Amino acid sequence: MKIKNIIFDFGGVLMDWNPRYFFRDYFKDDEKMEYFLENIAQDEWNIEQDRGRTLAEGTEIQVKKFPEWEKEIRAYYDNWTVMLKSDIPQNVEVLRKLKNTDYHLFGLTNWSAETFPYALENYDFFQIFDGKIVVSGTEKLIKPDPKIWYVLLERYNIQANESVFIDDNPKNIEMAQSLGFETIQVTPETNLEQELAGLGIKL
Template sequence: MAYKNIIFDFGGVLVDWNPRYLYQDHFKDPEQMEWFLKNICTDEWNIEQDRGRTLSEATAMLQRQFPEHHDAIGLYYGKWETMLRGEIPGTVALLHRLKEKGFPLYGLTNWSAETIGIAYRRFAFFGLFDGIVVSGTEKLIKPDPAIYRLLFERYKLKAEECIFIDDNIHNVNAARGLGIHAIHFKDPVQLENELAAVVSL
């Protein structure tokens, strides 16, 4: 199979995002920080913003539910940009090489529609993409097959001609179920090796 298009996830693959980069300065005790992220501002709560819930609604809801953590909850989106540590250099270098080789590049990301613009402004490599689908804008979220199909329809892609890269195994498995060659990202070296096995770098 000749693969023509490369689809990238963003967070954890191209961008180093982690709420701990913000909260490590708020909580002096790492155990308190981990408790807060496991029980208050949880991954499950955050994913609903990626699904389209507004940041203001999400924040207010938690602050009503946990008034004793009002200020810490407010930091999550009040200082959200602090969670963006930087790009993941090895993966971004691969992105440039793929572009130079002539591969069309696409993004398929679970990300809030209200914060994705911060990432676009911060990292110039987003200009390399030929098309991007953002979950928060579409009100669809990986691993729902519908968001993959939306990407295909919008940019006239065929699943069997695409390679998809994501650090979340559930998203990878969903892509494979649709006939996409999917790579479970662990680090840039592993990604380069797996890409080199199926396309010319």
């Protein structure tokens, strides 16, 4: 089947986001920082905001659970923009090249509906998607739940077997493969242009 559509995850693929970019300076103690991120403001908690829970509600839930960490928990979303360090230039360059091809470009991201607008406003490459972006926080669905891929497929009337899905998370890659997508798992070492060429996609 000929590839017609290229679908990008954002965090870890096009954007370099990591809470450590803020908390390393905040704590000035890596051991304490890692304890906080693994046990207090852990991924499972942040994911619920990506699934659609408000930042305010998520913050209050965690403050009630861990009152001794209140200051640090409140600092998390107050300083979220510091955690969004930059784009990932080599992959954004590939996206810019794809803009001048016949491929249809889409975004499928686990991202809070409240924080995503900041990225949209501050990084111009998001305009390349022409609004064809499915955001977990808006849909109240989150990868690797297959339903969020179906939202994308149905909304834009595309077929999984004509599409490449690019993500850094192995669970999301595994789910996309089971749904019939070609996939590319991105790591810091990935040459995205080469990987796409391997699937017959020429830039």
